[in-house]
Amino acid sequence: MISEMDSSQITENIEKLISGKTDEIFIKKEDFMIFREIWLNHPKKNSLIGTANHYGEVSYQYKSID
Template identity: 80%
Template sequence: MDTRQIEENIEKLISGEKDEILIKKEDFMKFREIWLNHPDKNSIIGKANHFGEVSYYYKSNE
């Protein structure tokens, strides 16, 4: 997954087009860099899965 795809997936997650994003182990550091700089990072919640994969969900703070 490249940076553009990660950014698009985050925006789809926030808008409700997607319920979750599955980030594979090899994409985690790219995702983390984008996530840390995102204004809604506190609403994007990760859940660890097997084999280093993480599922991210959006939980509105409102």
């Protein structure tokens, strides 16, 4: 399987989510392992809340836990 997003695109999407420029991001099954690596190392990882969708896609929203 070919990944549709690279790590820089995923990082950019996460930062847009945290900054409020977008309300939600979608991660396809093919991109999940790249996303997971970035997510595990992100200082706000506990504020990125994922919801499983159809076909292995996961949607993430930012919920501040200050």
